[in-house]
Amino acid sequence: MRHLIGEKNLGLGVCRQSGVNQWAHTFVYDCIVDDSYISNRSKERGYVAPLYLYPSDSDLDQTRRVNFDQKLWKKLKALAKDKAHGEPDEIATFDYIYGVLHCPKYRETYAEFLKSDFPRIPWPSSPEEFWSVAEKGGMLRRLHLMEADAVGDTPYPFKGAGDNAVDKPRFEKGKVFINAVQYFDNVPEVAWNFIIGGYQPAQKWLKDRKGRALSFDDVKHYQKIVKILAETDRIMRTIEMDLSGGVEASG
Numbered sequence: 056m057r058h059l060i061g062e063k064n065l066g067l068g069v070c071r072q073s074g075v076n077q078w079a080h081t082f083v084y085d086c087i088v089d090d091s092y093i094s095n096r097s098k099e100r101g102y103v104a105p106l107y108l109y110p111s112d113s114d115l116d117q118t119r120r121v122n123f124d125q126k127l128w129k130k131l132k133a134l135a136k137d138k139a140h141g142e143p144d145e146i147a148t149f150d151y152i153y154g155v156l157h158c159p160k161y162r163e164t165y166a167e168f169l170k171s172d173f174p175r176i177p178w179p180s181s182p183e184e185f186w187s188v189a190e191k192g193g194m195l196r197r198l199h200l201m202e203a204d205a206v207g208d209t210p211y212p213f214k215g216a217g218d219n220a221v222d223k224p225r226f227e228k229g230k231v232f233i234n235a236v237q238y239f240d241n242v243p244e245v246a247w248n249f250i251i252g253g254y255q256p257a258q259k260w261l262k263d264r265k266g267r268a269l270s271f272d273d274v275k276h277y278q279k280i281v282k283i284l285a286e287t288d289r290i291m292r293t294i295e296m297d298l299s300g301g302v303e304a305s306g
Contacts, residue, residue: 056087058105065149065196066103069156070252071173078169079250081156083199102173106149121145130178137182147189152176154192157287158294180297191294198283198290209278211239219268224261231281233261233269239277246284257284 059066068082082088082101090101108120121128123145134143136149137221143151155176197205216238222234224293226247230238247257257280264299269277 057111058102058107058109059084059087060105060178062107062109064109065106065146066082067106067149067152068101068103069174070101072171073169073253075165076170078162078166080169080252081153081174082252083153085198085200106145109242122238123148134179135182135185137186140182143185143189146193147186150192150196151179152190152192153196154188154190154294154295157192157195157291158188159291160294160296160298164298177296180299184296188294188296191290194290195287198264198286201279201283206279206282209275209282211242211278211281213274213278214238214240219270219274221261221264221267221269223265224258231257231261239281239289242281243285243288245288246281249284249288257281 058064064085066084066088068079068084068088073080088101088103090103105122108122110117110119128148131148131151135147136142140147156174161177167175168175179188194205207289215234217234217237219236219237225232226242226244229242229244230240231242231247236273242257248255249257257277260277260280264273
C-alpha cells in the first residue's frame with residue numbers, strides 16, 4: 056500500500072479465488088484501499104498490484120520502477136507494436152490487462168480456473184486486438200476511477216417530495232425507490248442488477264444507508280454509480296478477443 060500513498064499510481068485489484076460461477080472480481084485504484092472487498096461469503100482477501108514501485112527513503116536507487124516482469128513485457132510490446140501506435144507504454148499495458156479481465160468471453164472461457172487461482176492474461180492475437188482491448192480497458196479504468204470527463208452526464212433525476220430517508224430500496228419499471236415516494240428515474244435495470252466482486256453496488260450502496268437521509272452530494276454520487284454501471288456493461292459487451300492462444304502465467 057505504501058506505493059499508493061501520496062504518489063501518482065494505479066493499482067490493479069484481483070483475488071486468488073472467488074468460489075462463484077460469475078467471476079467479476081477485478082478493480083482499479085489510485086489510492087489505498089481495504090483488502091476485503093470481495094464478498095462476506097468468502098474468506099478470500101483482495102490483492103492490489105501497483106503499476107509503479109516507488110523507492111523507500113533507505114533505497115540507494117531512487118528511481119520509480121514499472122511493476123512488470125520485463126521479459127514478459129518485452130514480448131508483449133513486440134506483439135502489440137504497430138505503425139499507428141508504436142509500442143505500448145505501461146499505461147496502455149495496464150489498460151489491456153484491465154480490458155482483458157472485463158472481457159465476457161475471457162470470463163466465460165476461464166470460469167472454472169478463475170474460481171481457484173489468480174487470473175492470467177492471454178497474449179494478444181494481433182496488434183489490432185491489443186489496442187482495441189486497451190482502448191476499452193482505458194475507458195473502463197477512467198469510469199471506475201470516477202473521472203468526471205469519463206462519467207459525463209447522469210440522466211437519472213431524483214424525484215418525489217420527502218425527507219430523502221432510505222427505507223426499503225427497490226427497483227420498479229426503471230425507477231429506484233429509496234422509500235415509498237422518492238426515487239431515481241430512468242435507471243437501466245442492468246445497472247440495478249450489475250455485479251462486482253460478489254455485490255450489486257447499486258443495491259448495496261442504498262441498503263448500507265438504510266435509515267439515513269441522502270444529502271445532495273449523496274444523490275449526485277448515486278447517479279454517478281448508476282451511470283458507471285450502465286456504461287461498464289455497455290463497454291464490456293464491445294470487448295472481443297481471440298482466446299485460442301491460451302493464457303500466460305500470472306506474475
